[in-house]
Amino acid sequence: MYVIPEKRGMGVGRQLMEELIRRAREAEGIEQINLTVVSDNHPAKQLYQSIGFQTFGVERNALKFEGQSFDEEWMVLRL
Template sequence: MDIKIRKLQPDESNSYRELRLQCLKNYPMHFTSNYLDEQAKEKLFFQTNIEQSNPNNFVIGAFLKNTLVGISGFNRYDRTKIEHKGRIIQAYVNPDYQGQQIGFNLIKSTIDEAFKINDIEQIEIDVITSNTNAEKLYKKIGFTEYGIQKNFMKVNDAYYDHKMMMLFKNQYKT
């Protein structure tokens, strides 16, 4: 399978939207955003950033031919005191393509692109603790845990804990 991984271009914001909504619909317990809330929005968070080619807020995509099958977003903090860091959010691979190292390559590509940004020194990533596959992947890449929020998210009557992880530029192995 010939998967190409690259930053999304302005004309691909609608492809991003479709895949983002798919992940929220398929995995409501893995993301804090709600499918119905997001579907009702004219533009999702990253759509405008993709359309404007924002270097501080971007999405890396995995493509099979011209079909977007995976995404990983980077969001740089915009406050002066914390602009030395950002976070990877909305990482997702279509279930038909999982288990083929696409998620690993997406996250690595996102990190590589983020560390090219002037003054970015650290990257955060969060995971719902029941999402053990994602957590293993993040640890394999080099993220380390720095805290857990109990009962962080509530879906119907079930609570989910939230693990916070960090990767420092000076400890990252490309």
């Protein structure tokens, strides 16, 4: 998920995630939602944790951009 800078801090990301979770709960057979987030993206991690996601692993050097490597955290929400 990506929220453009002009819309950040307005609850758009939370609304998107809450709707996704609502739909997943309505769908038959979905038991959990997994996602990854760049480890140093603290606002996104705070959002996911506040909704109930928990980190279950870290993939070191998962992304590389302009010569810099970034870790990604794997998170899960059990429905």
